Amino acid sequence: MQNTNNIDLSSLQRRDFASDFRWGCSTSSYQIEGAVDQDERGESIWDRFCATPGHIRDGSSGAMACDHYRRWPQDLDLARNLGTNAYRFSIAWPRIFANGRGRAANQKGLDFYSRLVDGMLERGLEPWVTLYHWDLPQALQDQGGWANRDTVDAFVDYTDVVSRHLGDRIKHWITHNEPWCTAFHGHYEGVHAPGLKDFKTALQVCHNVLVSHGLAIPVIRRNVPAARVGAALSLHPLKPASDSAQDAAATLRHDGLRNRWFLDPLHGRGYPADIWQRVGDNAPQVQPGDLEVIATATDFLGVNYYFPEIVADAPGQGVLATRVVEAENVERTAFGWEVSPEGMVTLLSRVARDYQPAEIYLTENGSTYDDVVGADGQIEDHQRRRYLMRHLAALKEIVALGIPVKGYFAWSLLDNFEWAEGYIRRFGLTHVDFATQQRRLKASGQWYRDFLRGETA
Template structure:
């Protein structure tokens, strides 16, 4: 039995603190052949033998494309006030580009946004959560600089179509994952294994962010625009000088490579020096484009990384090592709520964003359904309580944290892991598409009603 957890009351947060839940298009929508949607890089990647652990794909996922009303009802019933979703680029431009967007795709997201507003949910739209149109990949994808312009056009169209109702926009979700997992390690779409290409992709992603910021501001002048980064506190494996130096180098590529240029500092000199010929090609004006002023920074926090010096560990000569101490999630990630405070304090100290949002925080566990049909996921309940308490602590020390989004509303397609890993507040029976609120969802609902439910 887990020990009791006593998070603050929700009323101890600022009155305008935004509580939300998050999803992404490819992970929940399904309907991959419906409504004129084109093929995405994940549709193609999932057909590669061995790419997905259970051989599955994002079809039908949670069939959200057809069941969105039920899902928004679930979100509203939790008591959250915001819903973060992503827009599938192939639903809008099946070929990635074009003079006329797909009207059925536009209509779907218009209905979805109207459904959120009807239920009192503030829409938070993410433009890119990894589902690039396959047609663009066949022209080089993010390695081809022309994709920057295609993304800017996509952003402008969505701003024109939804900007009267969507006031908060995220350009990219976790560009580190797109670049490194998709183009260096090959475990995400498009499945490439080329470090130099990954570094060029990371640069193009950041430039496209800056161009999308400008496009959105042109289409929807009152919109609040930002980007979401996956950030980690970096800890040395020991006090040896070699490990201490390795932690600095690793932080350079994991965190500073994205944060520094976004906040007008350019790419970190130590990382550029270490990359040498593998550094990306930068065109005049790119750094100004990347640093287009944003209204907020989204942070996805899951765990810290422990790093050791490793002479054979790639360009930066580092290695992330397994943390054997303390609890871990079913993904093998260490549970460390205090790391979230450490990270947020660091971001505020070094970059001073105008506002910070935790745009994802959540945990995967081996959920077990009882004979009564309930999922009593006390570990996830404890995880959320600890991390909400950490968010409150960050506020007390002066971090301008404005909101917290739980990942995720629904169990879903967990990328290379397929359907074997569950993060949801709501259990999804993929065979029947039945939804059941888990104990963690019940806990969050009670917490948001300012009830102390663990005594």
């Protein structure tokens, strides 16, 4: 693609995109809601994980977060005033079933999300719901969590209740957010809840999550006849660390677990044979019919894009014998992630070419920087603003290439609880003072607003 450092970003216009293009922001329940002990909500794995010292960098939790559970009208006003026409949020499973399952759902939890969805519609925001954004009920984890096949059935039952209750008002449904993170951050690296470190368990979790995705789709469609259903994957463009054949082979192996392990079975190809052979006895238990279930047709593919990865051969290092290396002399966010709008073009070009999804939505894209509130109360986050502008310039090129991207959701509307990083990392277009819960639109949010209102030129 054309280098976005060398083009006139001020020429970006909303009218460069189709009139029905979805423009939104994404959030997730545990990261913003707070109120973890209110209205009969049950304990989640993140409540338990945060309560264990050493898991969260600043020792915090999502117990209060953005207090969105009480302040949601104000937050939806922020989304509306940005000029967005869609809003992606997630349901807290423990608010619906405190113990993960049961004969009767928690009506108070259902009523909260009913009010929230009504609030979106009143503000002209199309609801995009994610059923699972990592906050598994702790009661299910105590029984084995996602490694236990019974959790698949519990997820389908939960999906049935939520889709029956909200399906008259929600058309777009995302089953899972980033199953790679659920499986590997949570069960192999141990940096996310539930904090396990076992490769075989991680692969079984991945499989069970994908099966639950496939089984949930017909349930949603039965309850919501006009439903559009998909999953949101965290995907990365990859390149080898050198021109050597060894690094090229390592990159293929890394791609096999990072990207193809999800894309292939979701698109009817089963698990990648090269990686299945390599994981050996760690391979998950697959029941007859599972692969057909995972390949249940979807209406769109959600892609969360943040950064590329560079891969080197690393004999003896892990099952894949690979390692990710850092590029030198590249721009990075405060998280250390490489800033690469070009990588987004590369990634979505590859996805469209190799898997041909009917529609693609960028369900997350964003950046974290060390924001400073000025004496005048303004947050001049020029780096985040430029990050956003450059990625929308890349998005314009992606659409021009004929890749069927139909929407963009910025991560995130609000600064929030950033998982293992606590409140150290700020991704929001809106600054949140967590002591006072005051919201202030940052310079990046002001630019996004002006872009969406057609006022950037």
